[in-house]
Amino acid sequence: MILRLALIAGVLAMGATGAQDNGTTVETPFFCNLKALTVVERTEHQRLGQRLVESILRTVEISEGYAFEVDGHRVSVRDIAQWTEFERRCCPFFDFTLELRRENGPITLRLTGRDGVKEFIRAEFPGIGR
Numbered sequence: 001m002i003l004r005l006a007l008i009a010g011v012l013a014m015g016a017t018g019a020q021d022n023g024t025t026v027e028t029p030f031f032c033n034l035k036a037l038t039v040v041e042r043t044e045h046q047r048l049g050q051r052l053v054e055s056i057l058r059t060v061e062i063s064e065g066y067a068f069e070v071d072g073h074r075v076s077v078r079d080i081a082q083w084t085e086f087e088r089r090c091c092p093f094f095d096f097t098l099e100l101r102r103e104n105g106p107i108t109l110r111l112t113g114r115d116g117v118k119e120f121i122r123a124e125f126p127g128i129g130r
Contacts, residue, residue: 030120032124048086052109055072056070064113065117065118067111096109
């Protein structure tokens with residue numbers, strides 16, 4: 001199964017995020033904000049994403065998204081964390097969970113979110129859930 005985390009096809013984010021005057025939060029629509037990263041950051045995001053993709057051992061569908069078991073010998077925790085930082089800037093509707101297993105075992109990256117995020121992941125990341 002191939003996951004192309006680094007090659008997100010999207011359009012500019014529409015709408016605002018954050019608190020409004022009435023205390024409610026507006027949730028970002030399911031669009032990638034391609035202007036969230038500079039050209040240099042986008043290039044690094046793609047490079048890190050490709051390393052992450054090449055390191056995936058297993059993909060598991062979970063209730064709110066997907067869990068990716070990653071070979072920690074092929075990609076570092078630092079690289080996964082940097083990719084996640086870039087990803088959360090351009091796609092702020094994702095929740096990220098990083099699990100590090102004892103004895104230098106596999107790393108699990110969970111990519112989840114609110115209702116509809118799983119469908120977004122399947123649509124934007126070829127090879128997932130098919």
